[in-house]
Amino acid sequence: MSDSKDIKQSLKLFEKDFQLDKDYLQLAKKKEYTYEEAFLKIMRVVEDLLAKDFQQLVNVLYRIDVSEEKLKEALATSTDNPASVITKMIIERELLKVEFRKKYSK
Structure with missing residues (x-):
């Protein structure tokens, strides 16, 4: 599991990638x-977009770069609601970006 600093960085990436107003979260x-x-903050945005746009x-x-194939598979096999599945995949992808940036910035 990622540490809290990585999670905060992933939230910052999410805010940027979703083109939310600075400090929206x-x-x-x-x-x-x-x-x-982080999950709850992101899921609120995902639920809103699912409903409105x-x-x-x-x-x-x-x-x-959330894999369309993995997303379709996860949605088809999960009993969770779609917003929850999408949120998990977003967090997974954003945390991966944070890890890559840490690894290759050294």
């Missing part, structure tokens, strides 16, 4: 975030 309010807190959600998932 109010990340400056806390120094560290848990996975569960599905095409924008699809575009952003493509831009941040």
Whole structure:
């Protein structure tokens, strides 16, 4: 599991990748975030896009490189609601980006 600094970095990437207003997620309010807190923040945005602008959600998932095949498979096999499945995949991808940046910035 990633540490709280990585989770906060992934939230910052999410905010940027989804082209949300700076500080939309109010990340400056806390120094560290848990996975569960990040999950809830991201899921709120995903649920909103599912309801109001599905095409924008699809575009952003493509831009941040969430695998369409893995997403379809996860949606087909999961008993969780779609917003939860999509949120998990977004967090997984954003945390992977954080790890890559840490690894290759040294």
